[in-house]
Amino acid sequence: MAWQRDLIFDAARRYTSTFEPDMLTAAPTRGIVILTCMDARLDLFRMLGLEVGDSHILRNAGGRATDDAIRSLMLSAHWLGTREFAVIHHTGCGLFGVTNEDIATKVESATGIRPNIDFLPFDDIEASVRGDVERIRRCAALPRDSVVWGAIYDVHNGCLLPIDLPVPIIGATEPMVR
Numbered sequence: 001m002a003w004q005r006d007l008i009f010d011a012a013r014r015y016t017s018t019f020e021p022d023m024l025t026a027a028p029t030r031g032i033v034i035l036t037c038m039d040a041r042l043d044l045f046r047m048l049g050l051e052v053g054d055s056h057i058l059r060n061a062g063g064r065a066t067d068d069a070i071r072s073l074m075l076s077a078h079w080l081g082t083r084e085f086a087v088i089h090h091t092g093c094g095l096f097g098v099t100n101e102d103i104a105t106k107v108e109s110a111t112g113i114r115p116n117i118d119f120l121p122f123d124d125i126e127a128s129v130r131g132d133v134e135r136i137r138r139c140a141a142l143p144r145d146s147v148v149w150g151a152i153y154d155v156h157n158g159c160l161l162p163i164d165l166p167v168p169i170i171g172a173t174e175p176m177v178r
């Protein structure tokens with residue numbers, strides 16, 4: 001496989017040549033954070049009607065509410081003023097229907113190293129959305145005047161299905177673990 005680096009820098013040079021500074025600041029103008037999967041098929045700007053500067057977008061495998069995702073939510077909320085958090089998982093996710101065992105075995109067969117981490121796979125997409133919404137909702141370090149909601153994006157028909165209506169952050173009723 002040819003590396004993409006040269007093409008990326010070619011594109012970056014073209015971008016620089018036409019770049020026009022704007023008035024945007026680091027704070028998202030619409031006050032929202034989208035937590036979603038790294039899946040290459042998700043065109044978040046077009047599917048959610050977002051423009052550059054509107055939103056923070058956090059992406060990881062599965063769009064899971066990991067400690068690191070929550071680290072970013074804390075910074076987004078307390079430093080840059082966001083108050084609405086969205087969890088969007090999607091159909092056809094690579095983490096759907098696999099197990100930590102499956103993933104660890106694949107990594108071990110390629111590298112000889114068996115990772116001992118939770119990759120956060122899931123076999124119920126609604127439950128994974130609800131669980132991550134709940135985890136964020138119970139985070140005591142997020143502002144109480146913020147809300148979190150969940151949705152599922154269907155990669156086959158482009159539909160965004162609401163799962164959880166916006167619910168307020170209620171803070172920790174149990175220790176944050178994951």
Ligand SMILES: [Zn+2]
Nearest residue numbers: 037039093094
């Ligand atoms: Zn995915």
